[in-house]
Amino acid sequence: MDISFNQDQIEIRNQAHRFMENECPPTFVRAMYEDERGFTDELWAKMAEMGWMGMRIPEAYDGIGLKLIDVCVVLEEMGRAILPGPYFSTVLLAAEALLEAGTEAQKKAYLPRVAMGELRGTLALLEPDSGPDPGYIQMEARADGDGFVLSGTKLFVPDAHVSDFMIVAARTRPGEDREQGLTLFLADTKAKGVAVQPCQTMDGSRKQCEVRFDGVRVSKADVLGEIGRGWVPLSRVLERAAVGLAAENVGGAQKALEIAVEYAKVRHQFGQPIGGFQAIKHRCAEMLVMVEGSRSILYWAAWAVDDDPRQAALAASAAKAYTADAYRTVTTLGTQILGGIGITWEHDMHLYLKRAKANQVALGDTAYHQEEVAKQLGY
């Protein structure tokens, strides 16, 4: 058993850390809060140059062909910096869906351009009545001649407004069983009948949209995988993406902890640093326990999703549930330790709190993942 990071991974982490420190300080995050697109072409190009869009894409499609744990090393640094923009949706959602279920033609058409940073994509799953359950899909894909017609509303679609394409989950057969009748489609964001409306969200660092499909035509060639059997590949994508979110959560929680502890050392009240008082010290200690626990389960899950198929689903859900709640609690305690300034817009802590809250409900909330764990355990 050897669970340390190798030299390459350490180098990737250091590179990503330096890059984020330089290119994505909190001032940039704040600027993107106000920006409609939520990212800059300049930063996007720099990230593409680092090879990050192509990390998981095989070399045959102009990527680097690395593993999930390698991507998580970078995602942890991105989470620490609260990186705004459509990296997650393009790389962890859309590209992964193509990798998992795409035809050779689809992969050739999209993946090299994604790896180069030329194309951005996202995954359209949730609907107004889904709640947080990414498997509860009711939108209809009606067979029409050789193709299909998509009609319905998708909600909470990350970065749809800056995407070039979307992977859309819809039902080719009505019902509620996610294992039967769910199909994944490639749709052009600019296609006739697609209307994208950005939502105003609490976490301004990651934009979400409402996307209406009004008789949008897609062809058979736009189907990913098998008709009616989209859940299995989709669930694999969601497993990876859940671990990716867990990595962000670990990075963000670590930074929030550092901010709170630093403050506790320098803020003096009643003649001493407030970190000397046990009420504050103990909250900091609890935050550290949560961060370390999160780190531990993240690294195992990132390995298991690639290398231990029997445990992959369980590991992904366990990591997502635990790290999301941990990030939320760390930022909540962090806000408390900061006292009054923790409640100001000016201090950075709320940026972490808001990303933590957003990540809690993305790709299945804690209750959803607890239920997934229960199912995996066999009860």
Place this chain on the structure above:
Amino acid sequence: MDYRTTPEDEQFRKELKAWIARTFPPDEPPPKLETREDHINAYRDYQRKVFEGGYAGIRYPKEYGGQGGTLMQEIITAEELGPIGRTHASSVNVIGFGMGIPTIFTVGTPGQKEKFLRKSLDGACIWCQAFSEPNAGSDVASISTRAERMGDHYVVNGQKVWITNAQYADWCMLLVRTNPNVAKHKGLSYLLMDMKAPGVEVRPIKQITGEAEFNEIFIDNVKVPVGNLVGEENGGWSIALTTLMFERVMGDLSTANQFLWVFQQLWQMVKGVKRRGRPVLEDPGFRQKLAQMYIEILVLKYNGYRSLDRVLRGGIPGAEGSVGKIIWSELNPRMTELALEIEGPYSQLVERSARAIEDGRWQYMFLRAKGNTVEAGSAEIQRNIIGERVLGLPKDLARVAQAAPAKK
């Protein structure tokens, strides 16, 4: 990055499993464990078998009765033997394996290793460890049990409390004050005391579970040979701190395995429980709560692996051992309380009640778990350790002010 064990380790596990099946046949009933003698006899018998089978003290050198094996093999052994040990009173010497043996091995003299290690590994020598006193619990450095040097022996006087397994122990790892004229933590020593020496009296303390797992020890002019001093005279504080750190790592992993086993048992129990006529396992709320327990056990387990990895790389485990302690000691009370929540009104029925679920086992575990956040360094002390030694936060001024030499 690879969480799998090597093929060699898996072969080791396979052979161990086969040995367990031969040595402790599943159809053989476990030993009766009613009296103190039952416990001691069952433990000695079990441990002797483990020793003769070549599975005791895996990571200790052969010259002292160990197996000269690897840390991974030790962990695998603990994992596989855990359930069998639990029905064969292995807890009788939990202090020996958790603290006594590692301490003697790490800082003992060759003579002490020769005298104690082999017989601790084969079941002949059972240990207890005596730190706490009525006036020195969390503030263990302010103990006042006094050891006065008189030529070739110490004369020890004092009182210890909360001593686990003193009722079984042959020997005691005793923390004493050898110098009352210096700062309190600078005047402590570690002695090995024969529990059968004249002047040693053990009195059981009944706990909220109804059992007496721990005890008071009264020490009245007990003579302890100078050869039983572990480490330096007045160097006891650093022994108390550093040797325990290593055990935290092993402890976390074996606790995680134990909790996985407890969880399986809990699930079996829950399968039989109904709520409004329907199985509780259909209730989403309880399904989620149970799943959350499992998730946290995984966190404990993989946190233990990371600590282990640091140790395997030659690192000395530091205060992050407190992370594991906080995780398990706070998870267990919640897990056992969830069992009671699921049992509903049946949670009130204890051992010997006709309708008690599993003869009141979860009631016992719930009550016992209340001790988890107090023993082995309380929840508050662990948070101080993490806050100060891991995060670098300052001590509060009141504690800084009171660290003066102790007086007798």
